[in-house]
Amino acid sequence: MAELHPACAPLAFLLGTWQGAGTGVYPTIEDFSYAEEVSFTHVGKPFVAYVQKTKDAGTGLPLHSEAGFLRPQPDGRVELVLAQPSGVAEVLEGTVEGRDIQLSSTAVLGTDSAKPVAATERRLWVDGEVLHSSVAMAAMGLEIQHHVVSEMYRLS
Template identity: 35%
Template sequence: MTTPDGPPVPGSGDAALRAAAERANSTRERNVPQWPDLPIPNDTANLREGANLHDALLPLLPLIGVWRGEGEVVYPTIEAQHFSQQVVFAHDGRPFVYYESRAWLVDADGKVIRPAAREVGWWRPQPDDKIELLLAHPTGIIEIFYGENRTQTSWELATDVVMRTESAKEVNGAKRLYGLVNNGDLAYVEERAMMGQPLQPHTSAYLRRVAG
């Protein structure tokens, strides 16, 4: 999730800023669906619209938006698979971030095979700079993560509690690392301990901002 080590390239920072500005021009007018007749603030994934961002969410400010891209699943008990994914980080002015992820399997040509993993949850920054993350999966899994900012643009979390229904597959723990890379794109890697396997790499993805 980091660029290769090496000496800085003169002018590369300026180029990155220009690229980020150009990308912002195509996403700045986009947002999650709004409901004009809702009597309370809409969720917004665009910092230019809707409720003001709560001060407690400043550590998560770079995540706010809608992101879309591609990733890969690798695990001893699963055949390697490629997927596309959309991730939403939104807020309504209160001190938590609404999170939603939807993925779909794709073939080598990018053609959609079928819908895949989904998850929803809440990122909850705390006064001691810790981050609580609650996630629910339609496979019968509920997870509670704790973590923190590693830098202003990277976040690391690990499960403290994993609960599952009687019909759910065995999952015992997970770790996640999110970070902004290159010109402000979002990448993440996840490790999982499940199906009798120790904690090890499970999924990774590279996402680009499409709204916000």
């Protein structure tokens, strides 16, 4: 296995696969609950690859998924590029402080058929054994507000 690129050291706390559960809300939709799995891997280069899948907590049917790359930068900064099968692509910039990553979008683009998303804010933080993930979004013409939050435990 490749050695971790030194630039990725601040993100090493994420590496591995995590599983757990979350809940989602938005003014335009019914509340929902989901199961989530995320994995963070590296290949020795100065980025960490991220893959996420979610399933409806009741039916087990696939919900949202996304994949992208965390790109650590000097001085505690981090970039994230992400693509989603809903036709949305996000570019975010933020900070990593200890085991807490906070990001805000600098660009969100959608395909012609994608639902409108103007901005996102994300936080990924580990507290004890638990990885927390949350997303707020300005979508469907609304102000930025909370959409999903989850708690996951390390599988590997």
